[in-house]
Amino acid sequence: MKIRQISVFQVDLTLAGGGYYLSGGRLFFDRLDSTIVRVETDDGVHGWGESCPWGATYLPAHGKGARAAMDEFAPRLLGMDPRRIDRINEAMDVALPGHNYAKSAIDMACWDILGKHAGLSLCELLGGRVEGPVILHSSISTGTPEQMLANVDNAASRGYRIHSCKIGGEDIALDRARAQALAAHLPDAGALTLDVNRAWLPDQAIQVMNAVEDRSIYFEQPCETLDECLHVRRLTSNPIILDENIHTIHDIAHAWRSRICEAIGLKVGRVGGLTKARKIRDFCVAMGIRMNIEDTGGTVLADTAAVHLAQSTSTTHRRATWLCHDMCDDDIAPGQGARNAGGETSAPELPGIGVDLDGIEPGLLAAAYR
Numbered sequence: 618m619k620i621r622q623i624s625v626f627q628v629d630l631t632l633a634g635g636g637y638y639l640s641g642g643r644l645f646f647d648r649l650d651s652t653i654v655r656v657e658t659d660d661g662v663h664g665w666g667e668s669c670p671w672g673a674t675y676l677p678a679h680g681k682g683a684r685a686a687m688d689e690f691a692p693r694l695l696g697m698d699p700r701r702i703d704r705i706n707e708a709m710d711v712a713l714p715g716h717n718y719a720k721s722a723i724d725m726a727c728w729d730i731l732g733k734h735a736g737l738s739l740c741e742l743l744g745g746r747v748e749g750p751v752i753l754h755s756s757i758s759t760g761t762p763e764q765m766l767a768n769v770d771n772a773a774s775r776g777y778r779i780h781s782c783k784i785g786g787e788d789i790a791l792d793r794a795r796a797q798a799l800a801a802h803l804p805d806a807g808a809l810t811l812d813v814n815r816a817w818l819p820d821q822a823i824q825v826m827n828a829v830e831d832r833s834i835y836f837e838q839p840c841e842t843l844d845e846c847l848h849v850r851r852l853t854s855n856p857i858i859l860d861e862n863i864h865t866i867h868d869i870a871h872a873w874r875s876r877i878c879e880a881i882g883l884k885v886g887r888v889g890g891l892t893k894a895r896k897i898r899d900f901c902v903a904m905g906i907r908m909n910i911e912d913t914g915g916t917v918l919a920d921t922a923a924v925h926l927a928q929s930t931s932t933t934h935r936r937a938t939w940l941c942h943d944m945c946d947d948d949i950a951p952g953q954g955a956r957n958a959g960g961e962t963s964a965p966e967l968p969g970i971g972v973d974l975d976g977i978e979p980g981l982l983a984a985a986y987r
């Protein structure tokens with residue numbers, strides 16, 4: 618089996634509710650720029666993949682960058698066997714160091730092809746389905762404490778029991794008020810993550826975190842760097858999740874050796890695709906690190922691929938999964954893939970990822986390599 622064509626589509630996704638604020642309002646998004654690829658083989662099998670950064674200001678990644686990077690490595694993949702996914706990743710890494718988020722789409726499409734070829738759903742190939750649901754978490758935009766409590770209630774009415782609430786700004790008194798209000802408000806059986814998206818300096822992190830008494834509340838990515846987060850880890854007691862700092866398996870190995878975190882946000886796109894994410898997942902399982910397994914953004918395609926990785930991970934090591942498409946007005950594949958069903962979801966049993974975008978608008982085609 619050989620790759621004979623790679624088609625690249627550009628899709629705009631509109632965030633519902635007029636937009637979303639991270640980090641105390643510093644980062645505002647109302648649309649996402651997603652890149653979707655279709656990898657075709659000479660056997661007639663094709664696979665779908667997606668790379669969708671969370672805007673241009675969240676990580677060193679952006680939609681136009683994904684497509685420009687693809688221009689460097691996609692031509693080199695023509696003629697290769699897409700089922701030899703490590704070889705595909707090696708070829709992409711040789712053609713263009715870094716730019717992992719762009720490679721994620723191709724890697725995902727190759728996994729889709731492998732699953733279709735084998736007649737197995739992706740979660741079976743990634744370690745085997747763990748029976749039972751994949752628990753979801755909401756994503757709550759930052760705002761006043763009152764706005765955030767209302768948004769938690771709205772998410773809870775849609776079944777979400779774990780809430781990832783974005784805080785982090787220069788007004789530490791307001792952050793403390795947000796944290797304490799959310800902690801006090803949490804519905805029974807709910808769980809809370811306060812995601813700072815690296816907005817604090819260590820002194821600010823220590824003040825706010827130590828003002829929250831409930832030790833079951835997780836704080837995510839309090840500061841910009843691993844060293845700053847380590848400083849915070851040593852002077853606070855709540856569990857810490859690292860998210861934006863984890864780009865490679867070396868980052869999580871360093872974080873583990875230094876005992877910086879108890880959990881990570883494993884985002885498929887950020888680490889360069891399912892192949893690299895699976896290695897990090899397996900490291901975390903071996904070392905006792907809990908994970909939120911999801912993607913950085915995208916349609917139901919990227920979400921479903923990430924759900925397959927979660928579905929093949931022991932429940933002991935999983936915390937929650939986020940569905941970006943559940944926050945978007947646009948739906949590229951209605952009725953397909955992993956959907957929110959009362960705060961839970963599950964990976965489709967169809968071969969591959971189980972999301973078919975064959976009806977994608979031809980006018981969205983941005984490039985084709987053949």
Ligand code: MG
Binds near residue numbers: 812837838861882
């Ligand atoms: Mg995060």
